[in-house]
Amino acid sequence: MVLLVQKLARPFKFPSRLENRHRSSGDPLRDFRSKISGFITQTWTKPESGRPEKFLSRTGFDKCFELVQITNRAFAKLVVEIDHPMSRWSGKLTERYLSHTLISLDILNAVSSSVSHLNQARISVSHAVSSSANHLKKIAGENQCKNFKPKSTSSSSSIRFQSRPGSDKQESAVFQALVLSEKIGFMALGFVLSGFCGDAKTYMEIRKLAGGYDDSLIKDLDLTFCQEIQGNTIVMEEVRQVNRAIEEFSVEELKIRLNEMENLIESVEKQTNHLFSEILAARNKLLDNLRLSTGHN
Known part of the structure; x- marks a missing residue:
């Protein structure tokens, strides 16, 4: 497995309660869902040109x-607004995270x-x-991540959680x-991975792991993704x-298309590294706090 090595980004920045108070509806959970719903509606609406949008492309992956980032920020905002930081989470909630x-x-x-x-x-x-080769080999749609299955489905932590x-x-x-954030993250990243794997089974395996995407907030988007990856082999637009x-x-056309593919690769690589570092930093901070808390008891 590839290990992404770079400086850890700071964990999710939690806004202050004063910064959020004037924009709150009084129901943080409703605000959380509304923020995500607004982004999905605005971002995945049909283009005015009437042309079908290419979801399996750099635009779709971006x-x-x-x-995922919008969802993470909305989750952090909710935690602050209801004044229930990680230090107060139950063992069940912490394990789930x-x-x-x-x-x-x-x-x-x-x-x-x-x-x-x-x-x-x-x-x-x-x-x-x-090298002006007379024969050029096409890029295969499938690669080694076919039938991907996450190896870890638990925190594997030896820490005993306190009430x-x-x-x-x-x-x-x-x-x-958290459950909705989890489903959105698995759905979005699963779609990206499925595109690069060239295999619809990858998305469906992660979908199964998430317990399906039947929440009304993401049900239609899941349907769109499923329609995009129909068939045994799928190929990204680039x-x-x-x-x-x-x-x-x-x-000349090939040089243009190869440049577009390079831009796709650089974009996804950059965003993958950033998100990986952000999640890892937040996760490590929680584990460090748990170890300190356990050590003081």
Whole structure:
């Protein structure tokens, strides 16, 4: 498994309660869902041109990463607004968070590996073009991450969780928001990974792991994703365009398409690394706090 090595970004920044008070509806959980709903509605509406949008492309993947970031920020805001920080979470809620983030890191590692695989294929084609080779090999739609299954489904932590103060209402609100955040993260990242794997089974396996996406907030988006990945083999738009240029043996067109593919790879790689570091930093901070708390008891 590929290990993403870079400086850890700061954990999710929790806004102050004063910053949020004037924009709150009085129901933090409703505000949380409304924020995500607004982004989905605005981002995944049909284009005015009437042309079908290519979700399996850089544009679609950028939207997936943005959806995860929007959800993470909305979750952090909810935790602050209801005054139920991680230090007050129950063992059940903490375990759920640790399990969810561990699987997310596993998926991001798989995305990183798949991006690297595609980049090697791009480099091979670029070298063949530069050497004026008479025969160019198409880029395969499938790669080694086919039938991906996360290896970890629990936090694997030896820490014993202590009972924390906090109302059932606070705990329930955070838990509901966490479950939805988990489903959105798995859905969005699963779609990205499935695109790079070239295999619809990858998305469906992660979908199964998440327990389905039947929440009304994301049900339609899940349906859209499922429609996009119909069939045993799926091909990203950038890969499709490169292969078409190879078929036509149009050197200038191929150079343009290879450049677009390079931009796709750089964009997804950058966002994958950033999200990986952000999740890992937040997860490690929670674990450190738990160890300190356990050590003082």
